[in-house]
Amino acid sequence: MLSVYDPVIFSRLLTSLTLAFHIIFATIGVGVPVMIALAEWIGIKRNDPHYLLLARRWARGFTITVAVGVVTGTAIGLQLSLLWPKFMQVAGQSIALPLFMETFAFFFEAIFLGIYLYTWDRFKNRMTHFYLLIPVVIGSSASAFFITIVNAFMNAPQGFDVDALTGKIINVQPLVAMFNPATPTKVAHVLISAYLTSAFVLAGIAAISLLRGRKHVYYKKALKLTMVSALIFSIGTAIIGDLSGKYLAEYQPEKLAAAEWHFETTDQAPLVIGGILTENNEIKYGLKIPLALSILAHGSPNAEVIGINDLPKDEIPPLWIHYMFDLMAIIGVTLMLIALTYVVGQRLGKWNVHNKGLLRLIVLGGPLAMLAIEFGWIFAEVGRQPWILRGYMKTTDAATTSGHVDTMLLVFTILYIILAFTCVKVIRKMFKNYPAEEEIASRGGNV
Amino acid sequence: MSYELLGITVLWIFLYGYLIVASIDFGAGFFSYYSEITGNKQLIQPMIERYLSPVWEVTNVFLIFFMVGLIGFFPDTAYYYGTSLLIPGSIAVILLAIRGSYYAFSTYGTKNNRFYLFLYGASGWLIPAALSTVLIISEGGFIKVINGEVQFQYMALFTSPYAWTVVGLALISVLYISSMFLTYYAYKAKDHKAFEIVRKYALAWSLPTIVASLLVFFSIRNHNVEHFERMVDLSWMFVISFLCFLVAVYFVWKRVKLGWAFVFVMFQFAFAFFGYGASHLPYILYPYINIHEHFTNETMAIALVTVFILGLLLLVPSLYLLMRLFLFDIKYVQGNKNS
Ligand code: HDD
Numbered sequence A: 001m002l003s004v005y006d007p008v009i010f011s012r013l014l015t016s017l018t019l020a021f022h023i024i025f026a027t028i029g030v031g032v033p034v035m036i037a038l039a040e041w042i043g044i045k046r047n048d049p050h051y052l053l054l055a056r057r058w059a060r061g062f063t064i065t066v067a068v069g070v071v072t073g074t075a076i077g078l079q080l081s082l083l084w085p086k087f088m089q090v091a092g093q094s095i096a097l098p099l100f101m102e103t104f105a106f107f108f109e110a111i112f113l114g115i116y117l118y119t120w121d122r123f124k125n126r127m128t129h130f131y132l133l134i135p136v137v138i139g140s141s142a143s144a145f146f147i148t149i150v151n152a153f154m155n156a157p158q159g160f161d162v163d164a165l166t167g168k169i170i171n172v173q174p175l176v177a178m179f180n181p182a183t184p185t186k187v188a189h190v191l192i193s194a195y196l197t198s199a200f201v202l203a204g205i206a207a208i209s210l211l212r213g214r215k216h217v218y219y220k221k222a223l224k225l226t227m228v229s230a231l232i233f234s235i236g237t238a239i240i241g242d243l244s245g246k247y248l249a250e251y252q253p254e255k256l257a258a259a260e261w262h263f264e265t266t267d268q269a270p271l272v273i274g275g276i277l278t279e280n281n282e283i284k285y286g287l288k289i290p291l292a293l294s295i296l297a298h299g300s301p302n303a304e305v306i307g308i309n310d311l312p313k314d315e316i317p318p319l320w321i322h323y324m325f326d327l328m329a330i331i332g333v334t335l336m337l338i339a340l341t342y343v344v345g346q347r348l349g350k351w352n353v354h355n356k357g358l359l360r361l362i363v364l365g366g367p368l369a370m371l372a373i374e375f376g377w378i379f380a381e382v383g384r385q386p387w388i389l390r391g392y393m394k395t396t397d398a399a400t401t402s403g404h405v406d407t408m409l410l411v412f413t414i415l416y417i418i419l420a421f422t423c424v425k426v427i428r429k430m431f432k433n434y435p436a437e438e439e440i441a442s443r444g445g446n447v
Numbered sequence B: 001m002s003y004e005l006l007g008i009t010v011l012w013i014f015l016y017g018y019l020i021v022a023s024i025d026f027g028a029g030f031f032s033y034y035s036e037i038t039g040n041k042q043l044i045q046p047m048i049e050r051y052l053s054p055v056w057e058v059t060n061v062f063l064i065f066f067m068v069g070l071i072g073f074f075p076d077t078a079y080y081y082g083t084s085l086l087i088p089g090s091i092a093v094i095l096l097a098i099r100g101s102y103y104a105f106s107t108y109g110t111k112n113n114r115f116y117l118f119l120y121g122a123s124g125w126l127i128p129a130a131l132s133t134v135l136i137i138s139e140g141g142f143i144k145v146i147n148g149e150v151q152f153q154y155m156a157l158f159t160s161p162y163a164w165t166v167v168g169l170a171l172i173s174v175l176y177i178s179s180m181f182l183t184y185y186a187y188k189a190k191d192h193k194a195f196e197i198v199r200k201y202a203l204a205w206s207l208p209t210i211v212a213s214l215l216v217f218f219s220i221r222n223h224n225v226e227h228f229e230r231m232v233d234l235s236w237m238f239v240i241s242f243l244c245f246l247v248a249v250y251f252v253w254k255r256v257k258l259g260w261a262f263v264f265v266m267f268q269f270a271f272a273f274f275g276y277g278a279s280h281l282p283y284i285l286y287p288y289i290n291i292h293e294h295f296t297n298e299t300m301a302i303a304l305v306t307v308f309i310l311g312l313l314l315l316v317p318s319l320y321l322l323m324r325l326f327l328f329d330i331k332y333v334q335g336n337k338n339s
């Protein structure tokens, strides 16, 4: 096969690769501080050393993921300019403000994380140490907030005009650009899904220990805290996901129509789950839920939903994003059910919630949640195609013209594989060499 | 002061901040590995770790700040540098990635892994050299615009004596700045054995630093005469920089006033760095981008400056707290307080 070097394709691949890798660590970076804060707070309030140890051990593992998050974040920050110079030129004029604010959020987070990690036993009043974590929580969620605003702007750009003659950007209104129609749902969904995923990942770790036959109450407390949080976050994720659908129906109908394989504009539109598409765009083997798409899009079974056939043909994203949406939503419902089963079982008290079946499902929940994050992002980003800045700039016009992007793709692939491998190895070793029981014993109950 | 001058000054201050804190950090990583192979490990590694652990992430943010701020204030830089820097930029990213992650792996995770220590020591030492390519390119002569497309002249870069002198200076000054700082830190920690070792490093790297600086100064003359002449106009700054150097080395030599010695090192680099920067103006990328024509729109400029001031209000007290807890807390520095 003859392949022609096309920097656009390689730039897309390299961007997706770096972001798909970064988002794993970014999600943990946003969610885990919240969980650490919860654990430390409960530990102090109830004077329960187990929760304090939980906070301490989570924080220790967190240092490793933060490091990888920071370096991959630095990579994406540089790569955006290296791979999409024309986009960044426009972005610099119009949406630089939240990017700039993000760096302050990073500073804030980094400074207090450094302090927090090294001051466990330095203050007489334990609450002082807890307060040092608050800026970390605010900083990491704020950085997700600001960067997601940039992404929202790419989906629903506003707050500037393009001079018809010179093509220059004029009349810039930074705040209008920041608070575009995509911002509320996007930011809320990204934040809460990060909390959900982190809760499930931590729950999975506790569940693994219980499955391995460790019976210490420490693990049960960890599981309870994480699963109750996960239930709350999963309900939130689904509600805000539903609102995101309404946003799409209003502002990016092509993304919603492509995701739902909705061809004809109709009211009382059904939602299709799964299935395959024949050559004539007929849906086979799909599960049809009557009226559900109208409800997702507009909150009413009789509402009209615009179909693919009534939208400009060259602005329809690839139809395979349908599967990305379905997988994300199915995982969302699954996670909610797992958490619900645990919490209800726990409340009723008659039933052993630490049975192998449920524990295994919880362990599975961590990777599933992370997959939902990946699917969700791929859906959102590919669903924006062919635009990089919807309505203003096409992806193909924004990419670098530089040679060697293919080589860079290869080099970064190798780099990320090595980083992922070492990261997992180091974290596993950290906890294997020093299990919680041992730490509880060595601290003699004083954590 | 006009907004564009304010913008570039703020960015330059942060780049200077990065230069200092990153040099300390990267050089310390290098010495940490060096002490491992020369068998001085027990003497200086604990001290280095105590200083580095709480601050390395903050160091990285200085760089991000500069990068994002540059694109915010001067959006066209994204276009020119973005197109031309793919390879050098990616090399810097890879080095930063290795350095940051293996530092964490080795400090928080698998302790005493020699290979990890080597990776982060070596990669850190090379980062300033990789990043310095941006400054090298900014002098002009390495980019051509052909049919409206930016093209980078790799051969011109590799065969340029100017480029190599800058790389040399980057490699050497990292070790100089770092060892000067560690000398002060060891002294404060009352760690006499470590002090003797790092003091030797500091003195050993002082002369090469000056030689390398002079080489850069004169090789600019062949590369970009216009810039060289503006530097000569500002020569008083470089003279003061040299005097600061003499004072700093004298103090270290005499083992007195070591805190001041490091302050003078900071002055030495401040005068040289701002002298270089001021004479570089109005160009950001000679001759394509200058601060007047390629500044962002006024609304964005005001918004960025406002956010910057608000950000500083948040940042300065936090940084102060960090320094108070770790740098100026005698008990912590001496290793009597640990996590
Ligand atoms: C744990 C992760 C997770 C889970 C369980 C869900 N989502 Fe999601 N979803 C995301 C994680 C995510 C995300 C990664 O955060 C995305 C990608 C881009 C974005 O804005 O958020 C996203 C995007 C996204 C979008 C596109 C928004 C846009 O492009 O602007 C919609 C319509 C939904 N989601 C809807 C849902 C629904 C109805 C769910 C049902 C439960 C759901 N999501 C579960």
Ligand code: HEM
Pocket (backbone or CB within 6 Å): A012, A015, A016, A019, A020, A023, A084, A087, A147, A148, A150, A151, A373, A374, A377, A378, A381, A382, A384, A385, A387, A388, A395
């Ligand atoms: C919130 C911040 C994000 C920003 C600013 C952003 C920006 C970009 C840019 C500039 C591109 C290249 C142009 C394009 O193809 O449209 C892109 C594409 C892409 N991004 Fe994102 N992205 C973000 C988050 C993510 C995340 C977290 C993922 C993780 C999976 C992701 C996955 C992708 C994919 C798969 C593409 C390729 C789309 C295609 O070419 O078909 N993005 N994004």
Ligand code: HEM
Pocket (backbone or CB within 6 Å): A019, A022, A023, A025, A026, A027, A029, A030, A066, A069, A070, A071, A072, A073, A074, A075, A076, A077, A080, A106, A109, A110, A140, A143, A144, A147, A148, A190, B057, B060, B061, B064
């Ligand atoms: C929604 C997607 C994203 C989220 C939630 C996110 C979140 C985060 C978080 C939490 C960190 C810091 C890790 C830590 O200190 O705990 C981080 C690092 C970073 N991210 Fe992302 N990020 C996302 C996408 C992006 C994109 C698209 C960019 C590119 C502009 C980016 C740029 C960075 C940079 C430069 C860093 C390193 C900052 C440092 O040195 O401290 N991120 N990100």
